[in-house]
Amino acid sequence: GQxxxxxxxxxxxxxxxxxxxxxxxxxxxxxxxxxxxxxGEGPVLLIALYKAGExxxxxxxxxxxxxxxxxxxxxISASIPSDVGIYFCAGSSxxxxxxxxxxxxxxxxxx
Amino acid sequence: GAVVxxxxxxxxxxxxxxxxxxxxxLDFQATTMFWYRQFPKQSLMLMATSNEGSKATYEQGVExxxxxxxxxxxxxxxxxxxxxxxxxxxxxxxxxxxxxxxAFFGQGTRLTVV
Numbered sequence: 326g327q328x329x330x331x332x333x334x335x336x337x338x339x340x341x342x343x344x345x346x347x348x349x350x351x352x353x354x355x356x357x358x359x360x361x362x363x364x365g366e367g368p369v370l371l372i373a374l375y376k377a378g379e380x381x382x383x384x385x386x387x388x389x390x391x392x393x394x395x396x397x398x399x400x401i402s403a404s405i406p407s408d409v410g411i412y413f414c415a416g417s418s419x420x421x422x423x424x425x426x427x428x429x430x431x432x433x434x435x436x
Numbered sequence: 437g438a439v440v441x442x443x444x445x446x447x448x449x450x451x452x453x454x455x456x457x458x459x460x461x462l463d464f465q466a467t468t469m470f471w472y473r474q475f476p477k478q479s480l481m482l483m484a485t486s487n488e489g490s491k492a493t494y495e496q497g498v499e500x501x502x503x504x505x506x507x508x509x510x511x512x513x514x515x516x517x518x519x520x521x522x523x524x525x526x527x528x529x530x531x532x533x534x535x536x537x538x539a540f541f542g543q544g545t546r547l548t549v550v
Contacts, residue, residue, distance in 0.1 A: 328479060355537075356537045356538075358538065358539075360541070365527075365544065365546065366543055366544060367440075367442065367529045367531075367541035367542050367543045367544045368480070368529070368541045369541070370538060370540060370541075373537070373538050375537065413479060413480070417537065417539075423470060423482055423485050424470070424482070424531075424539055426479045426480045426481075427479065428479050429478075429479050
């Protein structure tokens with residue numbers, strides 16, 4: 326099935342650093358979602374974006390819905406150990422439409 | 437956020453047997469539920485979409501006779517892996533949507549077929 330292009334694929338950072346990842350699509354979406362998945366668990370919703378150009382924050386996380394509706398980015402400021410995990414973007418055409426997932430960004434914090 | 441409960445979290449079964457996985461929305465009515473499969477270090481791949489009271493819509497390449505999906509109520513959907521084989525071993529995840537444009541995920545089920 327279709328997947329969104331998500332980059333980077335993996336990141337190795339030190340605690341306290343800021344993180345940025347993004348997703349691009351060849352299709353237009355009406356909703357962009359960002360999830361975090363820990364090993365052996367289901368994805369947990371971090372941020373939901375509903376309008377082109379929208380910038381939304383959730384604590385140290387900030388995400389934006391691209392103006393073209395074909396991309397989105399997620400920033401994490403001042404990373405902490407519990408930020409370790411895999412981050413997925415997902416796009417939807419709205420309502421109960423199915424989600425198309427990004428390929429994931431694995432975040433590792435090095436001591 | 438809304439709570440979606442998936443059960444069991446882990447299951448080991450013998451080759452040739454069938455396994456049923458349950459997905460429940462605990463605090464909202466899920467008009468649509470989705471079933472995903474995830475291989476190690478890979479993203480989630482949608483298997484099927486189920487709407488309450490109607491037949492599931494399967495993605496291309498997913499065998500509907502092998503992965504039986506039932507969505508009999510607004511809070512429960514089940515995925516039955518029939519005649520399981522080792523290649524069916526995977527992490528299966530459900531998600532539920534109540535029409536809010538946001539889907540919430542269950543905890544996932546690790547299936548191992550021996």
